[in-house]
Amino acid sequence: MTDATQSGPMLAADGTPLKKSLARSLRRRKLRALALIAPLLLFVLLSFVIPIVSMLFRSVENGIVADTLPLTVVELKNWDAESGELPDEALYAAFTKDMVVAIDEKTHTRLGSRLNYEQTGMSSMFRRSGRQIKKLDPETDGPFKDRLIDIHDGWGDVETWRAIKTHAVPITNGYFLNAIDMRRTPEGAQAQPEDKQILIKLFGRTLMMSLIITASCILLAYPVSYILATLPMRVSNLLMILVLLPFWTSLLVRTSAWKVMLQQQGVINETLVWLGLVADDARLVIINNQFGTIIAMTHILLPFMILPMYSVMQTIPESYTRAAKSMGATNWTTFWRIYFPQSIPGIGAGSILVFILAIGYYITPEIVGGTKGVFISNRIAYHISSSLNWGLAAALGTILLAVVLLLYWCYDKIVGIDNVKLG
Numbered sequence: 475m476t477d478a479t480q481s482g483p484m485l486a487a488d489g490t491p492l493k494k495s496l497a498r499s500l501r502r503r504k505l506r507a508l509a510l511i512a513p514l515l516l517f518v519l520l521s522f523v524i525p526i527v528s529m530l531f532r533s534v535e536n537g538i539v540a541d542t543l544p545l546t547v548v549e550l551k552n553w554d555a556e557s558g559e560l561p562d563e564a565l566y567a568a569f570t571k572d573m574v575v576a577i578d579e580k581t582h583t584r585l586g587s588r589l590n591y592e593q594t595g596m597s598s599m600f601r602r603s604g605r606q607i608k609k610l611d612p613e614t615d616g617p618f619k620d621r622l623i624d625i626h627d628g629w630g631d632v633e634t635w636r637a638i639k640t641h642a643v644p645i646t647n648g649y650f651l652n653a654i655d656m657r658r659t660p661e662g663a664q665a666q667p668e669d670k671q672i673l674i675k676l677f678g679r680t681l682m683m684s685l686i687i688t689a690s691c692i693l694l695a696y697p698v699s700y701i702l703a704t705l706p707m708r709v710s711n712l713l714m715i716l717v718l719l720p721f722w723t724s725l726l727v728r729t730s731a732w733k734v735m736l737q738q739q740g741v742i743n744e745t746l747v748w749l750g751l752v753a754d755d756a757r758l759v760i761i762n763n764q765f766g767t768i769i770a771m772t773h774i775l776l777p778f779m780i781l782p783m784y785s786v787m788q789t790i791p792e793s794y795t796r797a798a799k800s801m802g803a804t805n806w807t808t809f810w811r812i813y814f815p816q817s818i819p820g821i822g823a824g825s826i827l828v829f830i831l832a833i834g835y836y837i838t839p840e841i842v843g844g845t846k847g848v849f850i851s852n853r854i855a856y857h858i859s860s861s862l863n864w865g866l867a868a869a870l871g872t873i874l875l876a877v878v879l880l881l882y883w884c885y886d887k888i889v890g891i892d893n894v895k896l897g
Contacts, residue, residue: 533868649869695779703787762844786820
């Protein structure tokens, strides 16, 4: 009897098996923990994950041609774009039917704008033709080939129909090709004309200037962080207010202040002329170029480098340096062999933070960079707000995200992300 009782399952106080009771308790704890972090997860999902997925989708989505001209797309499959001859009457009739519906739904102008990204003049051709095609009856007013050519001679151009056929696919690589100064053609991917090859240059400029800004911040932030970390706490806390002071001022105000200071009639040039270091007719050109962008962005991003460095340096024990000096090491040897290696995690954290912020900046380069100091982010902003080419903007953003992730991966392989810390 005793053996049988001992061989049975252990019970909790309420009489349920202990294993089942523990599993239920653990499940409740997990649900309680999930409920606590659910608002944060929802916020990250809505503000970060969904926008990125939407950007990735928009960079390849191209359903507007097939949705607006469904009958035309079917007829285009039977037309040989390489023949050099215009399509037959069946395609023109299908196009007229599609356009009448599109004009009623007011989607033909959106289609023209989409095709205008690939071939200049398409937008105005669709807009102007829409007024005349609207008057046609697809059932009784045929044949339509000559009538459409009379409405606009662009409908008699083989390149017009080649462009429509080329970009009638629902998923396209055209935006990514445009983002690397190439274009989608019936013959395949081809390089853009030289006067339109600007985006690869902007990518290179963005990476190079971001690296220069990061290096400048390291050179300026390291001595400041070292002084703050070695001073008495009361004094360092007081000086830290000066480091944080720029955060109390709007970014736009700080950037505008640099524009006033850097211009040829600005504070810096006026001071140099007054001191006799620069002639009045040879004032420095330090605005609307890369130099002005580097100066302004280094000042703006410097606190983001100082704070991680300071937090790491503050944790380095002074006894290490005193021990090295007591064993005969010089000040330089003590710094280079003892202090500097322990401060590298702060440099790594600050560098990642500053570089990622710099590579995505667009307000400061837009104001002080002119045409020679702008970043790829300025081009993305232009396509979103001005040209409304959201597909190209999404492709550029996706490439920029991929470049940042690649550099992050390289940094992890070379330095090790585990060695980066904020204090």
